[in-house]
Amino acid sequence: MSVKTFTPAAFHHQSAQALSNPQLRHNFRGAMDGLMAKRLGSFDSWDIEALRDLGQGIRQKALRHLPDLLEQLEASCQRNGITVHWAESADDAGRVITELCKARGAQSVIKGKSMVSEEVELNARLAEAGIEALESDLGEYIVQMADETPSHIIMPAIHKNTADISTLMHQRTGTRETNDAEELTHAARAQLRDRFQTADVGISGVNFAVAETGTLCLVENEGNGRLTTTVPPVHIAITGIEKVVAEFKDVPPLYALLTRSAIGQNVTTYFNMISGPWRGQEVDGPEEVHLVLVDNGRSRMYQDEEYAETLQCIRCGACMNHCPVYTRVGGHTYGTTYPGPIGKILMPHLLGLNTTKNLPTASSLCGACGEVCPVRIPIPKLLVRLRNEAVGEGKGNIEGAGSARRPMEAMGWKLFSWLARHPRCWRIGVRVVQACRSAVPKRVAPWTDNRVRPTPAATSLKQQLAQRRRS
């Protein structure tokens, strides 16, 4: 079954499959262990907690003034010659970009890495209009070649090892089979190089959009981002409305946090600041630059003070690298564009809880994600809130609220709550459980699949304490 058909509703089935795939588990475990160690090392000489406070403050400030900043961003961009488009939905985003391409008679598009473009399924929409989009980020290039989706927001092909990639490239492009990652990289680069020259349009994402100056910042390591945004005659940047920051001085701390949290790098090889189309005297640059700002459910999240915190995200991926669930089941298992902890708190807003209700429960609430998040998103708290909505006990404005409610379960919690407020009855309950201790069935699935059943003690702590105090 292709990972493209995976759905969040089938998380249980998909996770069971992933867990029984030793290769997948080995690939993720190894990669995530490496990333965690590198992250820690890169923060070595920094006061990481102070930096996280700063990052959180910058993102919160931007979100507090989001409507104003977006207007300011639009004005600043226009001043720079960047045309701004607003897309309320994924459909809108697809339509705007397709039309921009058609207006230039574009046949082929070269793409830099953009998770928002994945979110709105841009490639498929362009294909419908007869426009071919080629991914130029190496990971994305591989994923596209395999007809898959990214399994990680920073490293899209992290689920594949060198041998997998070698076989794939051999089959699809005829490159020599090799275990040398360097050689494969060179081969891919050579294949891509021409395509930058011939592409009619370049499409990229944005890491930070600066309202003050109308600058679009793009963080990358491969140089494909720079080529995508400078070689083709048209550059279209696509991003979510939350990516705006107020001032230029907000960028360095976020950049420092992003590269370290993501892959333990002090700086990336490329940091692009795009401030408009070619102005005549410059060596290169596109004739047109467009910015497509995508809402797709974000402004609804923004209405809710707690859910709005999700929008602080700078998409570093650290939460997934540190998640004990993600590291075992990998990214495809989630069946959503954004996997891991950020996916669990974001996707219910984008898709509704009807289909995503199994995601917020797929967490032991261990808190590893919240501990590393560079902008201090309280991920566990938001997971609990979403569970609250999913079982129909919340009061938020989220689609599919109550879809996970099971009448028996709700009754059970009500009974539990009543007992816990009536200590006499609670004590009778404890006694009954302890009196029937030998009646606990030997097998209580799924617990006893690999653990012994928990056996109640003969008498409770309260009884034992009373007894000890009497004697």
Added chain:
Amino acid sequence: MSTVKLYPPKPEKVYFFGTCLIDVFYPGAGLDAVSLLERENIEVLFPDGQTCCGQPAFTSGYRAQAIDVARHQLRLFDEPWPIIVPSGSCGGMMRRHYPELFDGQPEEQAAKSVAERIFELTEFLVHVCHVRLKDHGPDERVAMHTSCSARREMGLADTGPALLRQLSNVTLVEQARASECCGFGGTFSVKHGKVSQAMVEDKCAAIEAAQAEHLVTSDCGCLMNIDGHFKYRKAKVHGEHIASYLWRRSS
């Protein structure tokens, strides 16, 4: 922002909140915790009406039901004594979530007062009692699993290990990925049984790889999970609540 907790001097009396898991499954651990406190010349008050902190309902999304349970517990601790909880997850619930649950409610002050007086057992022994343990037990290699709530909600990664290090015949082993969750997570272990099972298998394998003979933890949920898997596999490692382990070796 992280805050620094200031610790009070050793009190004359403390409240003991035994937790429902200890009450039903591990009463011995509760008794041993009380013994450890009493040995420090502290009178231990055990409020009769205590039941459960409400965390299971809270994390399952039943917030209103959890609030009702929590409200009941708030009434148990009228006098200003510290409240000792032999579990990081119940302690985390009471210290971190009670104030948030009653934010803007009539019980806000009461919730804050309880939260400020909550101490996890090992935290209290180390930072308030400044205990000095004498080890009477044999040489042993021990692994400690600090629960995620103790580690991350309460910021107590070091207090359990600090106590174990006082035991002169105990070697505290280093396990791979010590800070990783054991896979319990309450209803998570049922709702996502397969993932939870994979996690506990890895945790146990890491403890065995460190050649531990014994596993101690300060949370009965983790204990039930980790020791439950060891017992299922009939492994040699024996699991125990840290209170029992400390009491057994130092009394």
